[in-house]
Amino acid sequence: MTPGQFLGFVGVVVAVVIAIIKFRRWSFERTPFPPEWISVLSRNIPIYSRLPLALKNQLNRHVKYFLRDKRFYGCDGLVLNDEIRVTIAGQACLLLLNRPTNHYYKLHHILVYPSSFVAARTEQNESGVVSQKHTGLLGESWSQGKVILSWDDVMKGAKNFSDGHNVVLHEFAHQLDQESGSTNGAPLLGAQSSYQSWTRVLSDEFEQLQKQARSGYSSLIDQYGATNPAEFFAVVTETFFERPIQLRRRHPELFEEMKSFYAVDPSEWVE
Ligand SMILES: [Zn+2]
Incomplete structure (x- = not known):
């Protein structure tokens, strides 16, 4: 086989593999739910x-x-x-x-x-x-x-999607957080969010929750979120999806940051 024939053969193999991958994806997409x-x-x-x-x-x-x-x-x-x-x-x-x-x-x-x-x-x-x-x-x-x-x-x-507690949302928020390389309450933000305002709003709210936890005041956000910034992000995710109207009313800036990050407004699903 000449070098030219070999390159042609490799090209055909690559094209066939790409076609198989595309076909599999296409047929998977077409599989009914x-x-x-x-x-x-x-x-x-x-x-x-x-x-x-x-x-x-x-x-x-x-x-x-x-x-x-x-x-x-x-x-x-x-x-x-x-x-x-x-x-x-x-x-x-x-x-x-x-x-x-x-x-x-x-x-x-x-x-x-x-x-x-x-x-x-x-x-x-x-x-x-x-x-x-x-x-x-x-x-x-x-x-x-x-x-x-x-x-x-x-x-x-x-079953109870309005008490602000949801273990799946909590643990999978940690997974999103971990995708940035470290679990620290700072996930990779999409184009809609700004790191500057995310850091300012979440840091202020985290400090406020820590103060509430120390002084024994009640709070909308579960005070387990005062443990560290990673837990804060996971707990606020639970509140955002399960108690969106209350979060929007009592923590409007935090609500907006979460809405930009998650790209949905769960208050529309319950109003
Ligand atoms: Zn956690």
Whole structure:
């Protein structure tokens, strides 16, 4: 084979591979969204029925990709089924609507426990003494491509979409935060947001929540968010999606920053 023939052969192989990839993507896009999955979303996530049709279609598409790409594992005897997978995917993908997304590309594994699970945590006190503490958790997000969830609490969060608590939204907000390279409450912002105003507004609001937590005042935003800026972003995400009208009224600047970042206005779904 001459060099020219070899280059021609490589060109044909590359063209065939590209055609196969395009065909697979095209046929995947054309695969209809299973009606059973629509039933699960409608039954388990009441906010799904309130989404405008265009967003509902977008969500379905994201759910399809999510379920194709992520591996689920049942822990402590939990037997996985489509209800579990679709209920988790449906809530996780709410955070992707209207935004350029690669579907949590750093996330590969989702571990699901039947209920809250115990995790060992290493803690260091002020004198430098390190100890192991066992804590009950509803969910956990790891930077190494893993999210852990309690199925009981996934369902509680999905069914009650107005109490400001949602473990799936919380852990997947951490995943978005982690995509910037560090988990610090500063995710990669889209074209609609400015880093300057994001930093100013979120820092001020975080300090305010810390003050409220210290002085024992009540707050709309769960005071677990006062732990650190990463938890603040995750907790505010829960408030933004679940209590948008209250957040807009009591923290208008914070609401606007979240609206620019998430590119949706959840207050329109509940008003
Ligand atoms: Zn958290």
